[in-house]
Ligand SMILES: Nc1ncnc2c1ncn2[C@@H]1O[C@H](COP(=O)(O)OP(=O)(O)OP(=O)(O)O)[C@@H](O)[C@H]1O
């Protein structure tokens with residue numbers, strides 16, 4: 274099963290094109306990095322892939338050899354601000370179990386302590402909250418994970434803890450991942466391939482690590 | 491003489507839980523920090539380590555339920571609430587963490603102009619807009635019309651025109667691309683080279699190392715180490731505190747290997763060394779009382795076994 278975009282174009286109402294003609298393929302078990310300057314549309318593309326935004330042109334195709342699979346649950350998005358992704362009036366336990374019931378094994382692999390389940394969101398740190406958002410996104414139907422600046426607000430130790438846990442799960446379940454990040458070292462460390470922004474063509478294209486480094490870092 | 495000297499600062503909050511029971515939240519515990527003119531000090535710590543509270547304590551803008559002890563000296567004299575109020579926004583300026591600090595009802599240009607104290611506000615504002623590539627149109631715009639990057643540049647430019655001698659920038663860079671970050675960092679360097687002292691507060695050790703002269707590492711509301719930037723190399727052999735070493739090694743450009751566990755919450759702090767529950771080199775003594783900060787090899791460290 275692969276996640277593929279064909280000739281995607283997007284504009285906000287009355288706005289100019291953000292990008293056009295985007296062709297992107299993510300295969301199972303593959304980790305792709307997406308880089309480009311602030312405001313170029315990386316997050317918009319991530320939201321389109323996860324089905325939160327409809328492109329004005331082009332298609333998203335998720336195929337399992339022959340049959341196409343339901344979009345909504347197979348592509349999950351985790352973004353930079355976990356505090357904006359949870360309901361502040363719910364206890365963590367309810368937030369966690371909203372979509373599906375993550376088992377103890379998943380919780381412990383993500384370093385989620387049982388005691389945190391009885392707290393309110395504001396009683397947890399950003400790193401602790403982000404672990405819940407990730408657990409929530411890794412339901413049984415998930416095949417692709419879009420990590421949009423997922424660890425940008427976290428210190429290096431918490432970032433490494435979370436990334437190692439997610440990579441292990443992704444490897445075991447053969448998830449495909451798109452990592453959107455401003456941190457070059459992180460992209461270089463984790464990704465198999467990089468896709469970069471082209472400001473002239475208003476499009477993303479695949480590039481080599483050396484070339485991406487020259488233009489980006 | 492240091493421009494800023496924070497000694498044994500503690501900040502706690504009293505919270506009322508169910509049934510009017512009082513709960514004490516110890517957010518900052520005996521924190522020490524010293525800053526000199528022309529110097530950039532990066533304060534690096536994870537979320538909730540007390541970085542913003544330190545900034546708010548220096549500026550005298552802590553919420554009213556905060557209890558504060560310890561001393562803060564500015565230019566050799568104690569920074570009393572009265573002095574704080576008269577220096578704030580003039581000699582001591584804040585670049586706040588959140589763009590929500592901009593006044594939503596005042597145009598951007600007007601806000602920048604009110605920050606100018608020693609010069610012609612209209613001219614200074616024009617010049618600073620030019621220098622930071624802020625469109626002249628922006629003058630009449632309101633904060634909600636700015637992108638995140640523009641709003642950040644506006645906040646930085648307000649501190650720049652204030653003529654302040656001490657600038658405290660709270661998380662000026664997260665989520666910005668490398669070009670904008672480099673620009674912001676070089677602005678701070680320039681201010682320092684003109685004699686300002688700049689405190690840059692961040693969770694990102696990588697970007698702190700790019701511009702700072704010294705790094706203060708925060709953990710659970712206290713400084714565990716202050717080290718010159720040149721000590722961060724190799725596997726961190728020159729670093730003094732086990733937490734600093736762990737943070738350095740966890741960077742993706744280094745080993746990317748994390749230590750387990752997480753920072754304790756302010757209402758459940760250990761009684762001895764705050765890092766003891768996660769420390770590989772802890773001994774029984776470490777859990778008895780909080781280590782005092784001491785000078786070692788030109789840096790400061792809060793660890794009884796540091797060498
Ligand atoms: N008004 C308050 N009442 C009670 N606790 C508070 C209050 N303000 C802050 N705290 C607590 O004090 C601790 C330190 O907060 P602070 O905002 O300084 O963290 P920080 O290091 O700046 O974090 P971040 O990187 O997320 O900005 C946190 O645990 C926070 O929950």
Ligand code: SF4
Pocket residue numbers: 732733763764765766767769770771772773776781792793794795796
């Ligand atoms: S005092 Fe003890 S527990 Fe604390 S950092 Fe040093 S060795 Fe570790």
Ligand SMILES: [Mg+2]
Pocket residue numbers: 541542543587660661
């Ligand atoms: Mg803060």
